[in-house]
Amino acid sequence: MSAIGHLTVKLPPAMADQVQAWVDTGDFADAEGVIRDALLAYGRPEDRHSDPSVEEWLRTKVVAAYDAHKRDPSRAVPLDQVVARLKTERMARGE
Known part of the structure; x- marks a missing residue:
């Protein structure tokens, strides 16, 4: 071969x-x-689809965040605020 x-x-x-x-x-x-x-x-x-750390993150953090949002949608942050915050953080890092 x-x-x-x-x-x-x-x-x-x-x-x-x-x-x-x-x-x-x-x-x-x-x-x-x-x-x-x-x-x-x-x-x-x-x-491809079996990274244990990703699976654990999905089961714990993502599910918990989703459940919290369903209980109290008023805690959600509007997209424009998220984008502005990310831009500010990137600028602070010099990116």
């Missing part, structure tokens, strides 16, 4: 254009690099 496999992949035009755009901007040396990084980011099937 060869150490490097060879595949021919057909992509929809929009995806092929995006791959080429990343190559053109210099983010990747070639299309192979784009696909390799995409596959590495996608990970193994058993890792």
Whole structure:
């Protein structure tokens, strides 16, 4: 078996254009690099949806926040206030 496999992949035009755009901007040396990084980011099937820390966060923090909002919707912060606060925090960090 060869150490490097060879595949021919057909992509929809929009995806092929995006791959080429990343190559053109210099983010990747070639299309192979784009696909390799995409596959590495996608990970193994058993890792995709079973991060225990994410599952724990969803079960505890997110559910608790949702339940609190349902009990008292007046505690919700309007979106424009959240955006303004995030902008202020980013500016303070020099971003």
